[in-house]
Each structure stands twice: as structure tokens, then as C-alpha cells.
Amino acid sequence: MKLTNKISVVTGAGQGMGRTIVQHFVEQGATVYAVDVNAEALEQTVKGLNGKAHPVVCDITDESAVTELMSRIDQDHGRLDVLVNNAGIGSVDSLLETPLDTWQRVINVNLTGAFLCSREAVRIMTKTGQGSIINFSSTAAQTGEGPCHYVASKAGMMGLTRSTARELAASGIRVNSLVPGATDTPMMADIPKEWMDAMIQGIPLGRLCETIEIARVVAFLGSDDASFITGQNIAVNGGMAFL
Amino acid sequence: MTQRLANKVAIVTGGGTGIGAATATRMAEEGATVVVFGRREAPLKDVVASIVENGGKADYRVADVSDEAAFVSAIDEVVSDYGKLDIMVNNAAAFTWGALTEMTTEDWHANFKTTVDGTFWGTRRAMQLMQKNGGSIVNLSSICGVFGTAWMSGYSAAKAAVTNFSRAAASEGAAANIRCNVVIPGVIETDATAGMLSDDTARANTAKLIPLQRVGHATELANAVLFLASDEASYITGATLAVDGGRSSDLYTAMD
Numbered sequence: 077m078k079l080t081n082k083i084s085v086v087t088g089a090g091q092g093m094g095r096t097i098v099q100h101f102v103e104q105g106a107t108v109y110a111v112d113v114n115a116e117a118l119e120q121t122v123k124g125l126n127g128k129a130h131p132v133v134c135d136i137t138d139e140s141a142v143t144e145l146m147s148r149i150d151q152d153h154g155r156l157d158v159l160v161n162n163a164g165i166g167s168v169d170s171l172l173e174t175p176l177d178t179w180q181r182v183i184n185v186n187l188t189g190a191f192l193c194s195r196e197a198v199r200i201m202t203k204t205g206q207g208s209i210i211n212f213s214s215t216a217a218q219t220g221e222g223p224c225h226y227v228a229s230k231a232g233m234m235g236l237t238r239s240t241a242r243e244l245a246a247s248g249i250r251v252n253s254l255v256p257g258a259t260d261t262p263m264m265a266d267i268p269k270e271w272m273d274a275m276i277q278g279i280p281l282g283r284l285c286e287t288i289e290i291a292r293v294v295a296f297l298g299s300d301d302a303s304f305i306t307g308q309n310i311a312v313n314g315g316m317a318f319l
Numbered sequence: 320m321t322q323r324l325a326n327k328v329a330i331v332t333g334g335g336t337g338i339g340a341a342t343a344t345r346m347a348e349e350g351a352t353v354v355v356f357g358r359r360e361a362p363l364k365d366v367v368a369s370i371v372e373n374g375g376k377a378d379y380r381v382a383d384v385s386d387e388a389a390f391v392s393a394i395d396e397v398v399s400d401y402g403k404l405d406i407m408v409n410n411a412a413a414f415t416w417g418a419l420t421e422m423t424t425e426d427w428h429a430n431f432k433t434t435v436d437g438t439f440w441g442t443r444r445a446m447q448l449m450q451k452n453g454g455s456i457v458n459l460s461s462i463c464g465v466f467g468t469a470w471m472s473g474y475s476a477a478k479a480a481v482t483n484f485s486r487a488a489a490s491e492g493a494a495a496n497i498r499c500n501v502v503i504p505g506v507i508e509t510d511a512t513a514g515m516l517s518d519d520t521a522r523a524n525t526a527k528l529i530p531l532q533r534v535g536h537a538t539e540l541a542n543a544v545l546f547l548a549s550d551e552a553s554y555i556t557g558a559t560l561a562v563d564g565g566r567s568s569d570l571y572t573a574m575d
Contacts, residue, residue: 077321238568245530245565257554280493281556289554296551301542304505304535307568308561315493315557318486 078299080105083153085145087136087193088163090117092261093212096287097160097294102128104295106158109149111136136163136189146196156200158298159209161190161233166226166263179225186229187236194240198249205248208298211237213253213309215317234309241307250306252297257313259285280315323549324351328401330394331355332384332441333411335362337509338459341537342408342544347375349545351406354378354397356390384411384437394444403452406548407445409438410459412477414511419472430473435480442488446497453496455548458485460559462505465567482559489557498556500547505563507535530565 084101088094090112098110098121108129112118118131134141149156164186169178190211201207216222217230234253241251258264258275264284267275276283293312296302311319329346333339334355340362343353347370355377357363363379370377378400382393398404413433415426438458445456463471464478482501489499506512506525516522516534526532543562546552561567 241565241568242530246532248531250531250565280490281496281498281554282494285554292551292553293555296546301539301546303542304531304539304562304564305543305560306531307565310555310560311558312555313558314554315489318489318557319559 077103077105078295078301079158082106082157082298083149083155084158084160084298085109085111085149085156085193085197086160086162087111087189089121089131090114091121092263093256093259093287093290094160094162095121097162097291098122098129099125100288100291100295101158101298104299109145111145111163136193137184139192142189142192142196146193146200150200155204156197157207159193159197159207160294160298161193161209161211163189164212164229166223169223169225171224174223174225182225183229183232186226187232190233190236194236194251198240198244201249202247207249208302209240209249209251210294210297211251211253213237213255215255215257215311215313217255218319219317237309238307245306250302252302252305252307253309254290254293254297255309255311255313255319256290257285257311257316259287259290261287278316279313283314285312285314322350323545323551324349324406327351327405327548328397328403329353329406329408329548330397330404330441330445331408331410332437333357334379335359335366337511338504338507338537338540338544339408339410340366341541342410343377344370344375345538345541345545346406346548347377348373349549352376352378352401354380354401356380356382356384356393356411358383384409384441385413385432387436387440390437390440391444394441394448398448404445404448405452405454407441407454407456408459408544408548409441409456409481411437412459412461412474414471415473416470418470422473427473430477431480434474434477435484438481439484442485442499446488446492446495449492449497450495454498455552456485456488456492456497456499457544457547458499458501459544460485460501460503462503462561462563462567465503465561486557493556498547498552500552500555500557501559502540502543502547503559503561503563503567504540505529505535505561505566507537507540507562509537528566529563530568533564535562535564
């Protein structure tokens with residue numbers, strides 16, 4: 077088991093990649109705080125995980141809620157080993173039809189939430205002089221294929237990763253971006269079939285990514301196997317883009 | 320001991336020392352049958368003996384990757400002896416050092432013959448053999464292939480070629496579920512870097528430019544190669560994975 081006794085936080089744990097990451101982390105021996113705004117979805121995520129995954133209803137854009145969550149982990153364990161900033165939202169909007177509040181909402185959840193979780197997690201990680209943060213970017217951040225708010229937020233994640241990787245390396249904390257391609261998640265369900273077919277045609281491996289294939293990469297980056305890897309973009313995209 | 324590579328047959332070129340030996344060792348620990356390739360028999364024998372002593376399965380072939388016929392027939396021998404090839408790690412490389420203005424054409428070609436031609440031959444043969452059942456190819460580039468490095472122009476150019484060649488190979492291999500990825504080592508403690516790390520000042524200066532403030536261990540490289548080679552990386556192809564302590568993530572300014 078790669079993550080034996082690692083104390084972990086996974087945001088956006090109510091569905092898709094987040095849910096699978098929580099389940100895979102528990103399989104690999106971790107204790108996981110599964111964070112989402114949707115309590116019912118979290119219950120589904122942690123079902124059958126024998127108390128190794130703690131559901132935490134928390135809005136990561138709410139500074140005091142994030143602070144409270146991290147304080148609780150600090151009190152319970154005195155350490156935090158892995159933070160997975162996975163929570164993300166998106167919608168299909170053209171630039172001219174993007175209201176300011178949509179822009180702000182996407183940036184808030186996708187980028188500001190990761191910033192707040194990172195800042196509060198690092199307060200704990202610096203105490204033990206070790207930790208691994210995995211930020212979810214997107215292939216769209218590189219290719220530009222997507223709505224302005226989403227692409228900007230995901231490009232922002234690469235910047236957040238590089239800056240914090242550099243700042244925190246001396247404290248023994250590693251930070252990397254996972255850059256997924258087209259992955260089979262509920263977020264993709266609304267995409268029209270013709271778009272989906274065209275998208276799959278552009279993927280050399282000829283299929284969407286399964287969430288478990290993302291989860292395994294997150295586990296690797298969170299584990300001590302990746303002890304010399306920091307500040308990187310890790311592409312998991314079936315060959316659709318070369319980063 | 321977990322079995323992340325159970326039933327896999329793997330070839331690791333340049334497997335007698337350094338990153339190659341560490342990769343072979345880790346792969347055998349995870350259940351693979353590993354065949355190490357190299358020019359010198361003695362270190363290959365040592366690696367195999369140490370793997371077997373620890374309960375792993377290993378074999379070796381004396382083969383120079385810059386000799387097409389010998390290299391390809393050694394790969395074919397592995398397939399006829401072990402039935403298949405699942406993992407190909409093209410790690411062997413040549414290295415020359417010196418000012419560009421003094422560099423001979425022979426030195427230039429030596430870099431390309433081993434590092435680029437060897438990687439091409441290994442990748443081509445592996446892709447031919449993996450057409451039916453898929454497979455995973457991991458090619459070793461270098462941080463010198465990302466940045467141009469003074470006194471290492473031949474090495475820098477050859478390693479950059481490995482990276483982009485591997486991307487093209489990934490595109491072509493994907494339809495047959497053959498994944499091809501690149502690992503980009505930073506400064507790793509091996510026989511090859513012993514010179515530059517030989518005294519404390521040199522080591523401290525090197526470490527200063529690495530965000531994690533230390534050089535890497537061969538096992539840390541091996542773990543990354545192992546990961547990409549394994550089914551855990553089933554959706555990763557055409558990717559580059561830097562294992563460099565953060566050295567290539569940005570312009571790093573060392574501050575006292």
C-alpha cells in the first residue's frame with residue numbers, strides 16, 4: 077500500500093474524480109477527509125470505507141470554513157500529509173455571454189479554493205517538514221479549448237503550483253499539477269454526443285480517461301515514490317497533448 | 320513486496336549501473352522478469368545476482384545499443400526466451416564533455432549513436448513486438464534536454480531529440496495501446512555524476528540550484544520509471560515526467 081497512514085484531504089469528493097480518489101486513497105491505506113458542499117453525495121462517496129474516510133461538508137471558498145477544517149485535522153492528528161485540490165466547476169459560456177458572477181464563481185471555486193486550502197494545509201505541513209499537494213489543472217489550460225473562466229482558472233492552478241512548489245520546497249513540501257485530459261465524469265455528461273465523438277477522435281489512445289486512472293496518478297504523486305518530483309505538470313491525457 | 324508488475328517482462332538498457340540498475344531492481348521487486356542490457360558483463364552479472372538473491376527474476380544480455388544488429392537480436396532473444404516483451408526502458412546513453420569549439424565530429428556522433436539511434440532502435444523493435452498485446456516504453460531524457468547546458472552540447476541535443484521522438488512514438492503507438500513516455504532526470508547521484516559531486520563545494524553548489532535542496536537518489540528515478548511502466552499509468556502517454564527536485568519547474572534563484 078502506497079499511502080499507509082497518510083492523513084489526506086481531497087476536495088470535490090462528492091463525485092467524479094474526487095470520489096474515486098477518496099476510495100483509492102483508502103484502499104492504499106490513507107485516512108481521508110472527503111470535502112464537498114454536497115452532504116448526500118459525500119455519504120455515497122464514503123459508503124463502505126469503514127470509517128477511513130471522513131465526510132466534511134465545507135465550502136472551500138469560505139475562508140473560515142477552510143480554517144476550521146484544517147484546525148480540526150491539526151487537532152486530531154497534528155499532521156497533514158497529502159492535500160488534493162480537486163474541486164472544480166465549469167459551464168459552457170462564450171466570452172460575450174459570461175456574466176461577472178459566473179466568472180467570479182468559477183475562479184472562486186477552482187482557484188481561490190485551492191489557494192485557501194493550500195495556505196491552511198501548509199500551516200500544518202510545515203510543522204512536520206513534509207507534505208504533498210496535488211493541484212488539478214486541465215489540458216484546456218494549455219490548449220485553450222474551453223470557456224474563458226474555466227481555462228483561466230486552470231492555467232492559474234499551474235501558476236499556483238509553480239510558485240508554491242518553489243516557495244515550499246525548502247520546507248520539504250512538494251507541489252505538483254495533475255493535468256487531466258478528457259475524463260469520464262458527471263461533469264462531461266452534458267456535452268453533446270457529436271462533440272464527444274470529435275473529442276475522442278482527437279485522443280491517440282482512442283477513449284476517455286477513467287477516474288481510477290487519474291486516482292492512481294494522484295496516489296503516486298502523494299506517495300513517497302514521488303519524493304524528488306515537485307513543481308511539475310503531470311499530463312494524464314491519452315496522448316492528446318504534449319505538455 | 321507488492322506485485323505491481325506481476326507477469327511482466329521488461330528490458331532495461333544501460334542496466335548495469337546507476338538509474339538503470341536501480342530501475343531493474345525496483346521492477347524485479349514488483350514482480351517483473353527483468354533483463355538488463357549493457358556493454359560490460361561484470362556489472363550486469365552483479366545486478367542480476369543481487370536481484371535473484373532477493374527473490375526476483377532477472378537475466379542479462381551483453382549488448383551495445385549503438386550496434387543495431389546486436390541490440391535488436393538481443394531484444395528478440397529475450398522474447399524467444401521469455402515469450403513476450405511488456406516493458407522497454409531505453410536508458411542507455413552516451414556522454415561527452417567539453418567546449419563546443421573543441422568538440423570533434425566523432426564526439427558529436429557518439430552522443431547521437433548511443434542516445435538517439437539506440438533509443439530509436441529499442442523503441443522501434445519494442446513497438447513491432449508489442450503490436451498485438453500493447454506495452455509500455457519509457458525513454459530516459461535529461462534536464463539537459465530541456466535546457467541547453469554548457470560543455471554538454473552533444474548530450475543536450477541528443478536528449479532533446481529523445482523527448483520529441485518519444486512524443487511521436489506515443490502518437491503512433493497509441494492505437495495499439497502501446498504507451499511511450501519520457502522521464503527527465505535532474506541531478507541524480509550515480510557513477511555518472513560522481514565527478515561533479517565529488518567535493519562538498521561542488522555538491523553544495525549543485526544542491527543550491529535545486530528547490531528541494533539536494534540531489535536525487537537513483538531509486539527516486541526508478542520509482543518514476545516503474546510508475547510509468549506499470550498499468551497504474553494506463554492513460555498516460557506522450558508525457559514527460561521530470562524527477563528533478565523542482566529544478567526545471569521555473570527559473571530558480573538561490574538565495575542565502
